[in-house]
Amino acid sequence: MKIALLGCGVVGSEVVRLLVEQAADLTARVGEPLELAGIAVRRLDRDRDVPVGPELFTTDAAALVGRDDVDIVVEVVGGIEPVRSWLLAALDGGKSVVSANKALLASDGSTLHDAATAADVDLYYEAAVAGAIPLLRPLRESLAGDRVRRVLGIVNGTTNFILTRMDETGASFTDALEEATALGYAEADPTADIDGYDAAAKAAILAQLAFHTRVTLADVHREGIAAVTAADIASAKAMGCTVKALAIAERSSERPGVSVRVHPAMVPRSHPLASVREAFNAVFVEAEAAGQLMFYGRGAGGSPTASAVLGDLVAVARNRVAGRRGPGESAYADLPVLPMGETITSYHVNLDVTDKTGVLATVAGAFANHGVSIRSVRQDGRGDDASLVLVTHAAADAALAATVEDLRGLDIVRAVAGVLRVEGGEP
Ligand SMILES: NC(=O)C1=CN([C@@H]2O[C@H](COP(=O)(O)OP(=O)(O)OC[C@H]3O[C@@H](n4cnc5c(N)ncnc54)[C@H](O)[C@@H]3O)[C@@H](O)[C@H]2O)C=CC1
Ligand SMILES: N[C@@H](CC=O)C(=O)O
Ligand code: NA
Numbered sequence: 448m449k450i451a452l453l454g455c456g457v458v459g460s461e462v463v464r465l466l467v468e469q470a471a472d473l474t475a476r477v478g479e480p481l482e483l484a485g486i487a488v489r490r491l492d493r494d495r496d497v498p499v500g501p502e503l504f505t506t507d508a509a510a511l512v513g514r515d516d517v518d519i520v521v522e523v524v525g526g527i528e529p530v531r532s533w534l535l536a537a538l539d540g541g542k543s544v545v546s547a548n549k550a551l552l553a554s555d556g557s558t559l560h561d562a563a564t565a566a567d568v569d570l571y572y573e574a575a576v577a578g579a580i581p582l583l584r585p586l587r588e589s590l591a592g593d594r595v596r597r598v599l600g601i602v603n604g605t606t607n608f609i610l611t612r613m614d615e616t617g618a619s620f621t622d623a624l625e626e627a628t629a630l631g632y633a634e635a636d637p638t639a640d641i642d643g644y645d646a647a648a649k650a651a652i653l654a655q656l657a658f659h660t661r662v663t664l665a666d667v668h669r670e671g672i673a674a675v676t677a678a679d680i681a682s683a684k685a686m687g688c689t690v691k692a693l694a695i696a697e698r699s700s701e702r703p704g705v706s707v708r709v710h711p712a713m714v715p716r717s718h719p720l721a722s723v724r725e726a727f728n729a730v731f732v733e734a735e736a737a738g739q740l741m742f743y744g745r746g747a748g749g750s751p752t753a754s755a756v757l758g759d760l761v762a763v764a765r766n767r768v769a770g771r772r773g774p775g776e777s778a779y780a781d782l783p784v785l786p787m788g789e790t791i792t793s794y795h796v797n798l799d800v801t802d803k804t805g806v807l808a809t810v811a812g813a814f815a816n817h818g819v820s821i822r823s824v825r826q827d828g829r830g831d832d833a834s835l836v837l838v839t840h841a842a843a844d845a846a847l848a849a850t851v852e853d854l855r856g857l858d859i860v861r862a863v864a865g866v867l868r869v870e871g872g873e874p
Contacts, residue, residue: 450760451512519760527551534546574752579754586657603645605640607724608627608725608726643709650709658698676865699785699789706789726747790844792844794868800832800860800861802828
């Protein structure tokens with residue numbers, strides 16, 4: 448079985464190492480040896496710590512993909528083009544594809560799935576979501592008989608690493624990001640992590656598999672962590688919470704449809720997600736018959752991600768040996784993706800207000816005007832001013848956003864110092 452490897456960076460070099468070091472076991476598991484036909488890279492002059500000779504390397508990925516002797520293409524390059532063209536050429540040519548590319552799968556997965564179906568070959572991408580954690584296969588196969596209600600978790604290692612460092616050591620955002628990049632967790636352009644594109648792509652892929660409906664990156668409500676301040680983290684701590692960047696995909700209980708969102712949120716320290724540290728990921732899946740399931744492990748880094756790539760590689764190689772194709776995409780449910788405004792959430796709002804009679808009533812009035820009920824209020828006096836921290840009961844996100852907009856316009860509100868959604872129970 449001949450493999451074309453596209454990319455030999457953080458993940459690709461670990462794929463090569465595992466392929467070479469575990470060759471005998473992989474052969475036994477697949478029933479045929481897995482042999483590297485070639486490795487496409489951008490530059491040949493880089494020092495690479497991989498146990499294969501230089502003759503395997505090429506800068507011509509398209510030619511490698513087009514070779515007649517290649518059976519499986521493994522893509523760990525990233526980005527949309529030229530990767531999409533290479534993978535379409537591979538699928539059209541009858542080659543199976545394994546990819547770690549969530550950006551591509553979430554933005555144009557249907558084109559690739561259609562090509563895989565037409566060519567009767569596999570397209571697998573377990574490494575694209577939550578690194579080493581087996582999550583896509585359980586959703587696609589183990590839970591195929593159940594009805595998933597909700598998927599909730601931490602799916603970006605870089606931002607979880609940054610928030611952990613800020614929370615535990617008081618590190619600055621910039622220093623924590625530098626460390627995450629050095630450890631191989633961040634995307635080539637780390638704004639994909641910081642601004643939530645990476646988590647949004649993963650959320651789209653999870654929602655699509657969980658609800659059997661088409662969801663793309665553009666359908667996901669996305670907020671990154673750039674606006675999370677040290678004050679937000681301190682405020683969360685004071686309330687027995689921690690700040691986590693979450694991905695949430697759920698069926699609406701109001702009408703047929705799903706909502707998919709990624710944003711930072713306060714999570715009570717008693718919730719299992721609060722103890723997910725550094726680049727670890729954790730995802731809860733709530734299904735009607737199964738109840739709650741939790742998946743936990745390393746969500747980023749070369750070797751954990753390579754483990755998921757190898758798992759897919761063995762699966763598609765086994766299928767080719769058996770002359771069959773594994774389960775593919777399922778999008779029959781055709782559910783609408785509902786606007787964020789309809790999502791039911793609750794907010795933590797931190798206000799700087801003038802400390803005079805009637806302030807609390809005026810602020811409470813702004814909430815009441817939008818039908819938002821307040822769960823708790825804490826006031827700390829600071830001379831002529833006061834800090835007012837309010838946590839709401841669950842309400843439509845549009846009503847909460849409109850309330851905050853009104854608060855910004857009140858004379859007695861000097862500043863809206865922080866607004867974070869609260870997930871995972873009462874703080
Ligand atoms: N690093 C991580 O923890 C994880 C990464 N991924 C995904 O895996 C993929 C690869 O990520 P990394 O290994 O971290 O990236 P990287 O930047 O370390 O490696 C990318 C590789 O692609 C090659 N490449 C880039 N452009 C090319 C071109 N035009 N022609 C031929 N080769 C080209 C580079 O030479 C390099 O070898 C991305 O899709 C990423 O989102 C997925 C899960 C975790
Ligand atoms: N940049 C990503 C890598 C894995 O998908 C992350 O930090 O999670
Ligand atoms: Na995974």
